[in-house]
Amino acid sequence: xxxxxxxxxxxxxxxxxxxxxxxxxxxxxxxxxxxxxxxxxxxxxxxxxxxxxxxxxxxxxxxxxxxxxxxxxxxxxxxxxxxxxxxxxxxxxxxxxxxxxxxxxxxxx
Amino acid sequence: xxxxxxxxxxxxxxxxxxxxxxxxxxxxxxxxxxxxxxxxxxxxxxxxxxxxxxxxxxxxxxxxxxxxxxxxxxxxxxxxxxxxxxxxxxxxxxxxxxxxxxxxxxxxxxxxxxxxxxxxxxxxxxxxxxxxxxxxxxxxxxxxxxxxxxxxxxxxxxxxxxxxxxxxxxxxxxxxxxx
Numbered sequence: 001x002x003x004x005x006x007x008x009x010x011x012x013x014x015x016x017x018x019x020x021x022x023x024x025x026x027x028x029x030x031x032x033x034x035x036x037x038x039x040x041x042x043x044x045x046x047x048x049x050x051x052x053x054x055x056x057x058x059x060x061x062x063x064x065x066x067x068x069x070x071x072x073x074x075x076x077x078x079x080x081x082x083x084x085x086x087x088x089x090x091x092x093x094x095x096x097x098x099x100x101x102x103x104x105x106x107x108x109x
Numbered sequence: 110x111x112x113x114x115x116x117x118x119x120x121x122x123x124x125x126x127x128x129x130x131x132x133x134x135x136x137x138x139x140x141x142x143x144x145x146x147x148x149x150x151x152x153x154x155x156x157x158x159x160x161x162x163x164x165x166x167x168x169x170x171x172x173x174x175x176x177x178x179x180x181x182x183x184x185x186x187x188x189x190x191x192x193x194x195x196x197x198x199x200x201x202x203x204x205x206x207x208x209x210x211x212x213x214x215x216x217x218x219x220x221x222x223x224x225x226x227x228x229x230x231x232x233x234x235x236x237x238x239x240x241x242x243x244x245x246x247x248x249x250x251x252x253x254x255x256x257x258x259x260x261x262x263x264x265x266x267x268x269x270x271x272x273x274x275x276x277x278x279x280x281x282x283x284x285x286x287x288x
Contacts, residue, residue, distance in 0.1 A: 028172070028175075029172055029173070029175070030176050030180065033176070045180075046193065047193040047194040047195070050173055050176070050197065054165075067171070070172065070174060071172065
């Protein structure tokens, strides 16, 4: 099974957001959309959301729970949590370097 | 008088290709995106789900349908949503394309071109006096060679179309077995 979210290509951004949302609790599609919009300000539309979700499921990073009517909640797996941690650590390194360099140039306070 | 008639036909063709055809194309695309006039939410969701292949809809169709209904009920129903679903659905369809299907498609296209325009239509045009040959291969030949070319095109074209349909049907059966 793949270990890195980057292997999802153009779905890696939405995948990171989805895993971050599921790290809190299992959610179905619309709850995921709303949560991602609330914490990241990003609107994940249904096509993009399900494109990322089905790929995450194939990679074993999320798993589907029994349906609640037509809505099916997903939860993050251990592999998904590990991949998310690695991805966010990598993004934090980049953010730290960028902010430090901006500060050194006097652009940031 | 005949010049006037020719001019009239030309004008009609121009109107058709420059005005009517683009309008029809836009209306068709809007209908496929579930944004045709008079469509309710149910019809719109059904139109959008059709962008996905049947195999994908069997696994995730209900969930996506519920999500689309929630989004529409929440007032998120805009063109961007339709385009997003259409793009993702086409992506799922293209991911199912195999070399066999591409080959079958190419064979079907080539076969149909040989069978119908270069075969059947050419056989009718050969019998009409004064027809310019344009792109009809048989019309550039003379005598027995014309009918030999037409017969060849019809037989080979039909064989290619039949073979492509058989290849496609076998690929569909293989997918059903492995699904």
